[in-house]
Structure formats: C-alpha cells, structure tokens
Amino acid sequence: MHEPKPLLEIDRLSVDFPAPDGLFSAVRDVSITIAPSEALAIIGESGSGKSVTANAVMGLLDAPPARVHGDVRFEGRSLFSMPDRQRRDLWGRRIAMVFQDPLTHLNPVYPVGWQVTEVCRIHGMARTEADRRAMELLDRVGIPDVRRRMGDFPHEFSGGQRQRVMIAMAMALSPDLLIADEPTTALDVTVQAQILDLLRDLRTESGMALMMITHDLGVAADIAERVVVMRRGEIVEEGALDRVFAAPVHPYTRQLLTDRSEEYRSARPGVAPAVLELDRVGVHYGTFEAVRDVTVTLRKGEILGIVGESGSGKSSLASAILKLRRPSSGNIRFHGRDIYALGREEETGFHRGVQAIFQDPFSSLNPRMTVLKVISEPWLLHRDVLPRDRWRGRAAELLDMVGLTESDLDKYPAEFSGGQRQRIAIARALALEPEVIVCDEAVSALDMTVQAQVITLLADLRTRLGLSYVFIAHDLTLIRKFADHVLVMKAGDVVEQGVAEEVFSRPSALYTRQLIASSPVPDPRRQAERRTARRRTLVHASTAP
The missing domain is CATH 3.40.50.300 (P-loop containing nucleotide triphosphate hydrolases)
Structure with a gap:
C-alpha cells in the first residue's frame, strides 16, 4: 500500500536576516512534510524558528531584507516559483492561517461579520451567499446570537471569542491546511480547551490538515499526531507524538519534557x-x-x-x-x-x-533607562534607604542575586531576552x-x-x-x-x-474541577483521559439542577 503524497513539503528551508554583525540565521536547513488530514505540532522556545518557518510558508516574510533559501511545495507545486496570482488564490481557499493575537490581526474599524464575508467575497462568492456563510461559520465556532453580533467590532468580543472569529475566517473556504501559530497562548485554560476541541472537531468534519505551532507541550499532546522539535532554527527531533513524548532522543527534547516539580x-x-x-x-x-x-x-x-x-x-x-x-x-x-x-x-x-x-x-x-537607572529608581523615591554613592554597588549585588552581572547595568532593556528582563524586574522589586x-x-x-x-x-x-x-x-x-x-x-x-x-x-468545587480538567499535560495518554474527564464534567454541569 502506497503512502499518500504529502500535502505540504518544506524542503531544506533556510531564512537569514541582516544583523549588525552580519547575517542572523533564523531557520537553517529545515525539512518538514505534512500529509493530508494530518495534525503536526512544531514545538520549541521563542527564537527556535517556528513562526519564521510558518511565515515563510505563507509568504509573509519581506525578502529582501530576509534571505530565503530552499523550497516549499503544496501538492507538489513550488510556492516560491509559483506566479503571484496563483499563490494568492491558494491563500484562504487551500491554505489558511490563525495567528497568536487576534486583536492585532482583526481590523478594528470593521465589524467582524464584514471581515469574515470579505474572505469569501475576495474569492468570488456573491454577497448574499457570503453573508449566509459568515453567519454559519460564526455560529459553528460558538459565537452566540450571531445575527446581532455580525455587526459588532473586534473590541466588543473577549479574547477567546476573537480567536473564534479568526478561526471562522480561516475556515471560510474549507482549506486543506490550517496553520495555527500559538493560537491559545494568551487564553485561559478553559477557553484554550474549547478552542482545541473546536479545531479537533473541524478537522474531523472537513478532513483538513493542521500545523500547530506552540511552546506548550500540553497543547501538542492534546492536538497532534506527529511532532517536530526545533531549537535555534534547526530541527533536533521529530516523529510520532507518542514516541517522542515517551522516549525523547535529543537532550533538548528531554529537557523540555523534564518535570521540574x-x-x-x-x-x-x-x-x-x-x-x-x-x-x-x-x-x-x-x-x-x-x-x-x-x-x-x-x-x-x-x-x-x-x-x-x-x-x-x-x-x-x-x-x-x-x-x-x-x-x-x-x-x-x-x-x-x-x-x-x-x-x-x-x-x-x-x-x-x-x-x-x-x-x-x-x-x-x-x-x-539603563538597567542601573531602572533598579535605582526606588531609591530615588525613598531617599533615606541608600546613599547615592552605594547605588551602583547594591544594584550589582541585586543583579548577581537574580543571575545577571554588573556589566549588564549599563545596558538597556531592549538588549535582553524576555526572561532576562523579568529578572531585572525582580531585582528592582527587591531594591527596597x-x-x-x-x-x-x-x-x-x-x-x-x-x-x-x-x-x-x-x-x-x-x-x-x-x-x-x-x-x-x-x-x-x-x-x-x-x-x-x-x-x-x-x-x-x-x-x-x-x-x-x-x-x-x-477539589470540592465543580469550577475547580473544570479548571483542572481543562489544563493540558505533556502526556498524550493522560491528556486524552483528562479530555474525556473534562467533557464528562461539562455534561454533568449542564445537566445539574
């Protein structure tokens, strides 16, 4: 029996960006395939190249300045060498994307109904049919009172509802491949569970393939069948989800999966x-x-x-x-x-x-402000705490306490990673x-x-x-x-x-049990059990007097 041909092939993709000291390699020699109807998770920390890879697939990188090498093929046809008109026809119709922050990807000055129908109209659907399709989609993704809410603006929806609107837009033309870039990162655990259930149900109904980009191992365990692990722009491990999570080979994968309780x-x-x-x-x-x-x-x-x-x-x-x-x-x-x-x-x-x-x-x-000024600001407000001539020395001690060095005092926040910035914030909190x-x-x-x-x-x-x-x-x-x-x-x-x-x-409260059941764990077997338990809890809650 022959294996199905890949729906998407990323072939030795490399992406470089100009940097002050030369070129920064964001992605290096990445090759990934996705079969029809398959759910693939790409996991790794910030800076691992996950989102750059997805943006390259969707043609969202400005090149130049980005330098893109390799190829991306959809059903055997190169997206990089395809004429722009043919490639644009694929976006939305055959390949769609859901982004991390829906508020920045929904137009604030247009009602959400108009934005969903726009996707349909761009691809030739009549206005009446597009309106009907938009209401059908918004209802399917769980937006209540659809007819009224079609005229509401993005700021009038919660974060979870905005993400549902984005999913409705992505599903407007029943694409064969949905790329979801950290779609649940900013959501509460119960809303996250609802979005993952929705994506799973949409896959079952339409047979679409899913590329889920996430740094949350619990999300990967909940939604994927196969996993690719990226670190510093390279693939370090890939394989069936159960195998990778049960017996990771690469030290970095083992580090990600280690329980640090x-x-x-x-x-x-x-x-x-x-x-x-x-x-x-x-x-x-x-x-x-x-x-x-x-x-x-x-x-x-x-x-x-x-x-x-x-x-x-x-x-x-x-x-x-x-x-x-x-x-x-x-x-x-x-x-x-x-x-x-x-x-x-x-x-x-x-x-x-x-x-x-x-x-x-x-x-x-x-x-x-430099780090020194950031940490010293509390002493400026509380002048009797520490003489000014001791500020630098004490600031250096505080940085050492949080794992940074005295040489960092003269740098600015933009020169640090997110984790390092939070360490600086902790040092400032300790100043008094x-x-x-x-x-x-x-x-x-x-x-x-x-x-x-x-x-x-x-x-x-x-x-x-x-x-x-x-x-x-x-x-x-x-x-x-x-x-x-x-x-x-x-x-x-x-x-x-x-x-x-x-x-x-x-837990004694039903709500606490719902929260616990909705929180994903990085274990495919346990996560499946928790998903079943959560649905039972929700059924119990809906039938309780």
Missing part, C-alpha cells in the same frame, strides 16, 4: 505570623462588582496562589493589595494595620514592604528589601524553560530572604507546584481555598 516546589512553612490579612474585601467599578467578600491571610514566608479565568477578579484584588484601587468594602491589614488608614510615614513603610512584578517585562521597564511581592501573571509570557528558571529563582529568594508572595496566574500546573495556599476565583467570588496540594488533589 522539585525545582518549583517550595518548602512548606509552619505556623508563622500574619503579614497581610484581607477581611471581606470587595472591589467595585461603578455598579459592577469585580471582587466580592474575599477573606484570606498571607503569612511570613508563605506563597499564596490566586487562580481563575480572565474576569475572575484576580488583578482587581491585586490592585487593592497594592493600594492602586481602594476597596469598596472590607479592609486589608499589613502587620495588623489597615493599609488605607496609615499615616504618611507608615504608608511609606508599607510601600517599601509590598512590591510588585507585573506580567509583561517589555512594558514594565522604561526602554529609555520588601516582605511581600505581588506577582501578577509574572511568568505567563515566558517560555517553559525560562519560566522554570524564574520560578526557581523566586523560590530560592523566598528561602534566602524570607519573602512572602501573592502569586497570580491562570496556569494551574504552575500554581500547584509553587504555591502553599491557593485561592480559586470565579466572577469575583472565591469558590474554593485551602492548602494547594489538597485543593488540587481533592
């Missing part, structure tokens, strides 16, 4: 004095109740994990703790004193004692020797290995300095490995709280 896990503190106490805290925006009646205590050396989907109230609660928004009800006490009733000197002490690390190190560091650090999705934008490094660093600093953390995340696996106590929030309410391991091992 013991590195993350903190030593459980005993009974320690309370540092921060929240008593029936509520946060309202006008008539909207973002947080309701939250009561929890953070003790010295403890890590409090707060989990929940977008809109659950996690960040609103953090803003109240940091005195960025006054609670509408209840009170917050730092060492027994209401933080909103402090005198000037006491308030200064509070701001020294409670610091923050935010989600995006790209926007939380001033790009026009705080007791509590609020980490608001502080590692969610980082690759797995970089995330592991930062989490290990935070755990080590907790042990050495006696720090307490309020650690906000939507990654349940991470919270389970890192936190001592966990708070599960939904729509502003705490639905469950307790010792982290007990909550995750024996």
Whole structure:
C-alpha cells in the first residue's frame, strides 16, 4: 500500500536576516512534510524558528531584507516559483492561517461579520451567499446570537471569542491546511480547551490538515499526531507524538519534557505570623462588582496562589493589595494595620514592604533607562534607604542575586531576552528589601524553560530572604507546584481555598474541577483521559439542577 503524497513539503528551508554583525540565521536547513488530514505540532522556545518557518510558508516574510533559501511545495507545486496570482488564490481557499493575537490581526474599524464575508467575497462568492456563510461559520465556532453580533467590532468580543472569529475566517473556504501559530497562548485554560476541541472537531468534519505551532507541550499532546522539535532554527527531533513524548532522543527534547516539580516546589512553612490579612474585601467599578467578600491571610514566608479565568477578579484584588484601587468594602491589614488608614510615614513603610512584578517585562521597564537607572529608581523615591554613592554597588549585588552581572547595568532593556528582563524586574522589586511581592501573571509570557528558571529563582529568594508572595496566574500546573495556599476565583467570588496540594488533589468545587480538567499535560495518554474527564464534567454541569 502506497503512502499518500504529502500535502505540504518544506524542503531544506533556510531564512537569514541582516544583523549588525552580519547575517542572523533564523531557520537553517529545515525539512518538514505534512500529509493530508494530518495534525503536526512544531514545538520549541521563542527564537527556535517556528513562526519564521510558518511565515515563510505563507509568504509573509519581506525578502529582501530576509534571505530565503530552499523550497516549499503544496501538492507538489513550488510556492516560491509559483506566479503571484496563483499563490494568492491558494491563500484562504487551500491554505489558511490563525495567528497568536487576534486583536492585532482583526481590523478594528470593521465589524467582524464584514471581515469574515470579505474572505469569501475576495474569492468570488456573491454577497448574499457570503453573508449566509459568515453567519454559519460564526455560529459553528460558538459565537452566540450571531445575527446581532455580525455587526459588532473586534473590541466588543473577549479574547477567546476573537480567536473564534479568526478561526471562522480561516475556515471560510474549507482549506486543506490550517496553520495555527500559538493560537491559545494568551487564553485561559478553559477557553484554550474549547478552542482545541473546536479545531479537533473541524478537522474531523472537513478532513483538513493542521500545523500547530506552540511552546506548550500540553497543547501538542492534546492536538497532534506527529511532532517536530526545533531549537535555534534547526530541527533536533521529530516523529510520532507518542514516541517522542515517551522516549525523547535529543537532550533538548528531554529537557523540555523534564518535570521540574522539585525545582518549583517550595518548602512548606509552619505556623508563622500574619503579614497581610484581607477581611471581606470587595472591589467595585461603578455598579459592577469585580471582587466580592474575599477573606484570606498571607503569612511570613508563605506563597499564596490566586487562580481563575480572565474576569475572575484576580488583578482587581491585586490592585487593592497594592493600594492602586481602594476597596469598596472590607479592609486589608499589613502587620495588623489597615493599609488605607496609615499615616504618611507608615504608608511609606508599607510601600517599601509590598512590591510588585507585573506580567509583561517589555512594558514594565522604561526602554529609555539603563538597567542601573531602572533598579535605582526606588531609591530615588525613598531617599533615606541608600546613599547615592552605594547605588551602583547594591544594584550589582541585586543583579548577581537574580543571575545577571554588573556589566549588564549599563545596558538597556531592549538588549535582553524576555526572561532576562523579568529578572531585572525582580531585582528592582527587591531594591527596597520588601516582605511581600505581588506577582501578577509574572511568568505567563515566558517560555517553559525560562519560566522554570524564574520560578526557581523566586523560590530560592523566598528561602534566602524570607519573602512572602501573592502569586497570580491562570496556569494551574504552575500554581500547584509553587504555591502553599491557593485561592480559586470565579466572577469575583472565591469558590474554593485551602492548602494547594489538597485543593488540587481533592477539589470540592465543580469550577475547580473544570479548571483542572481543562489544563493540558505533556502526556498524550493522560491528556486524552483528562479530555474525556473534562467533557464528562461539562455534561454533568449542564445537566445539574
């Protein structure tokens, strides 16, 4: 029996970009084939060449300045030597792409219905038929009240709904190949699970092939049949998903698949004095109740994990703790004193004692300031902490503490990777020797290995300095490995709280069980079991009185 001919062939693809010191090789000698109806995952960290490879396939690289070598063939025909008109006819009709951030790829000034119908009309479909097709597609991807929402604009949809609109646009002409570039990275675990289910169902219905680009091994385990592992522009391993995940050959693949639980896990503190106490805290925006009646205590050396989907109230609660928004009800006490009733000197002490690390190190560091100025800024505001002639020496000590060197002090944020920038943000947070650090999705934008490094660093600093953390995340696996106590929030309410391991091992709330079941794991067999369990949980929830 003959194997089917490949649908897509990437043949010895290399992509170089001009750099100050010559050429930067983003992709080197990459060869990949995808069979009809096959689901292939390309995995690797940022900078591995995954997205550059996909963009080369879709003709999205400007060449020049990019230098592209090799070939890409679709059904045996070269996309690189094909006339532009023929290639444009393939995009959307035969090959389609879904991008990571739908908000930047949807036109903000046109209704989503118009944008979906545009795909159909460009390829010759009559307006009436295109409108009917758009409503059919938006309904199929789970957009409620389709007829009304056809006229809504992208900003009027949630992140998950925008991604569904992008998928509807990609599926408009029933393509043979869908390229999905990190389509679930910014989504909550339950929304991510819904998007993966949708892609799986669409594949079953249409027989399309899928190229899934991701750095999330759990996503690959959930959706793919075969996997390609890339590192620094090269393929280091490929094969059937079950084989690669069960018996990885290359050291880098083994590193990606290594469970770093013991590195993350903190030593459980005993009974320690309370540092921060929240008593029936509520946060309202006008008539909207973002947080309701939250009561929890953070003790010295403890890590409090707060989990929940977008809109659950996690960040609103953090803003109240940091005195960025006054609670509408209840009170917050730092060492027994209401933080909103402090005198000037006491308030200064509070701001020294409670610091923050935010989600995006790209926007939380001033790009026009050197690292020295970034770290020294807290001392400029709190002038009695450290004499100016000791700033550089102390900043160097802080950089050393987070794994960087004194030579980095005179560089700018743009000269560092995302993980290094987050280390700089941690060094800045440590400048005033705080007791509590609020980490608001502080590692969610980082690759797995970089995330592991930062989490290990935070755990080590907790042990050495006696720090307490309020650690906000939507990654349940991470919270389970890192936190001592966990708070599960939904729509502003705490639905469950307790010792982290007990909550995750024996969750009492249905919502917690849904979150756990929706969080993918990098094990194809276990992930299939979890997917089945999640669907049973959802069925149970929908039939419960």
